[in-house]
Amino acid sequence: xxxxxxxxxxxxxxxxxxxxxxxxxxxxxxxxLVMDYLAEVTMSILQKQKRKDPSLGYARDLVPLxxxxxxxxxxxxxxxxxxxxxxxxxGCRDAVFAAARSAGxxxxxxxxxxxxxxxxxxAELTSREIRLANMETGEGIETLGDRLISANVxxxxxxxxxxxxxxxxxxxxxxxxxxxxxxxxxxxxFEWPTEDWNRRAAGTVAGHILECGAQATGGNFxxxxxxxxxxxxxxxxxxxxxxxxxxxxTKQPGTGGLVSLQTVKEQLLYEIxxxxxxxxxxxxxxxxxxxxAQEDEHRVRVSxxxxxxxxxxxxxxxxxxxxxxAIGTLTYSWPEALEKAQAAxxxxxxxxxxxxxxxxxxxxxxxxxxxxxxxxxxxxxxLNEVTLRIxxxxxxxxxxxxxxxxxxxxxLTGPPGVTGxxxxxxxxxxxxxxxxxLIPKAEVHPEIIVESL
Amino acid sequence: MIxxxxxxxxxxxxxxxxxxxxxxxxxxxxxxPILVRELTPERVxxxxxxxxxxxVERFELPNLGALNFLLHGALGGxxxxxxRLDAQGKTLAAALLRMELDIPERLL
Numbered sequence: 001x002x003x004x005x006x007x008x009x010x011x012x013x014x015x016x017x018x019x020x021x022x023x024x025x026x027x028x029x030x031x032x033l034v035m036d037y038l039a040e041v042t043m044s045i046l047q048k049q050k051r052k053d054p055s056l057g058y059a060r061d062l063v064p065l066x067x068x069x070x071x072x073x074x075x076x077x078x079x080x081x082x083x084x085x086x087x088x089x090x091g092c093r094d095a096v097f098a099a100a101r102s103a104g105x106x107x108x109x110x111x112x113x114x115x116x117x118x119x120x121x122x123a124e125l126t127s128r129e130i131r132l133a134n135m136e137t138g139e140g141i142e143t144l145g146d147r148l149i150s151a152n153v154x155x156x157x158x159x160x161x162x163x164x165x166x167x168x169x170x171x172x173x174x175x176x177x178x179x180x181x182x183x184x185x186x187x188x189x190f191e192w193p194t195e196d197w198n199r200r201a202a203g204t205v206a207g208h209i210l211e212c213g214a215q216a217t218g219g220n221f222x223x224x225x226x227x228x229x230x231x232x233x234x235x236x237x238x239x240x241x242x243x244x245x246x247x248x249x250t251k252q253p254g255t256g257g258l259v260s261l262q263t264v265k266e267q268l269l270y271e272i273x274x275x276x277x278x279x280x281x282x283x284x285x286x287x288x289x290x291x292x293a294q295e296d297e298h299r300v301r302v303s304x305x306x307x308x309x310x311x312x313x314x315x316x317x318x319x320x321x322x323x324x325x326a327i328g329t330l331t332y333s334w335p336e337a338l339e340k341a342q343a344a345x346x347x348x349x350x351x352x353x354x355x356x357x358x359x360x361x362x363x364x365x366x367x368x369x370x371x372x373x374x375x376x377x378x379x380x381x382x383l384n385e386v387t388l389r390i391x392x393x394x395x396x397x398x399x400x401x402x403x404x405x406x407x408x409x410x411x412l413t414g415p416p417g418v419t420g421x422x423x424x425x426x427x428x429x430x431x432x433x434x435x436x437x438l439i440p441k442a443e444v445h446p447e448i449i450v451e452s453l
Numbered sequence: 454m455i456x457x458x459x460x461x462x463x464x465x466x467x468x469x470x471x472x473x474x475x476x477x478x479x480x481x482x483x484x485x486p487i488l489v490r491e492l493t494p495e496r497v498x499x500x501x502x503x504x505x506x507x508x509v510e511r512f513e514l515p516n517l518g519a520l521n522f523l524l525h526g527a528l529g530g531x532x533x534x535x536x537r538l539d540a541q542g543k544t545l546a547a548a549l550l551r552m553e554l555d556i557p558e559r560l561l
Binding site (some may be wrong): 008034040041128136215220222223224262265267268269270272273274275276287288289290291292322325327361365367371372373374375376389391392393431432433434436 | 470532546549
């Protein structure tokens, strides 16, 4: 057994710094590169892409990246784990194989985790009265009808660990939890038993610290952002994991950024609910047991994490179409910028009412005055410019579309000193809403396929 | 004396459905009891006023010198439905740090 392994997090979301994964591999020792591509909204985008072209539906950036990493992977120095397979992990693997062939590279194994996609099973599940009730409202899934666009079970670390046991050097999954990507190599390398809840919780906490990339290493750092060195070359986080469950959070040598108690604490608290019950498919972690210690510069030790048994259900994330929205902006300059923007808002609302358009919501913000903090903001003195930002949302496409034609006329028919309309009129876009549900674990079975090129 | 929460704590916020979470961390261990005493869920709810439609829940993490708040109904329908510029509540942490607290000087 290895005395420790180093796991680096190369993407906090799809669209994160493109150079980060390569920097992690090149600037210091690394055993595993993990990459989370899937925010809630991403799965629905990828399902739409797959519907248009059955060979697509995965994070396409992954293919050239994996090909670039193949020399390190083939040499046995590096393994890569990612949920960038999205709605089509097999398609992603085939694209990687094809690109590798064109580059004359072979002699490596790719594991794929399938079975998280419930869309093909919806009729069967509902016929057996698996209601997939909305966790927030209690409504049954039948109310959505054909508006459902994606439905994915969150798998944990176990299917990934199994793919590694079967020899995979690259593991491509669909909806695997962010934390599971990081926990999996620990489970595999250190042979942690399934019911060792404390160590699973320790690996889960490490995964939570890593899952948003550089948010653990000085990015978006509220305590003292000026103190973070060289944000332009920020190092993404590395978890140095030990068989007993202790983890040291660090970053590669020579990179920018900061790993301190404060940066790690901010990320630990990010997007959590009750800290005593952080629920994943792998365990329930208790964040109130975590002990942190700064053991050296850019090295924070995480220990003493306690965990409870995993629950009997998987979480399911579903996305459905919920109407249309459009958002437009116009910028008003000094003098009386805010007053003019407020007057323009009243004019638009009057015209929309005169037209008899129907919306679920019309929302106005004054960027530069109060958009972020609403009534808590106290603009001081006279503002030099204010951006009027109006959005509408509703079920009627034609009404939302018509709203988009009511902003530009303000340039010639409203208050003076207005600009910022070069981008064209706001177009309606689909509103995608979320439907969280639970499904008994016995209903879903991950399928693992490992193949070599 | 009057201090801003910003002076004794730092914070990060994000979204969980239509709820926002704000993690508030004491800048020094000695400030944690002040946070526990002063930052009651009722006070946080009142601070945000109409910006938060539902309840405010508070959780304590003494091991990190931190509190976690869940602000229900704070995001105008949730990350992808809301029309707000700050769709995911990323700036709500700073909005909370605006709060003013009256603290005995010996505690600072």
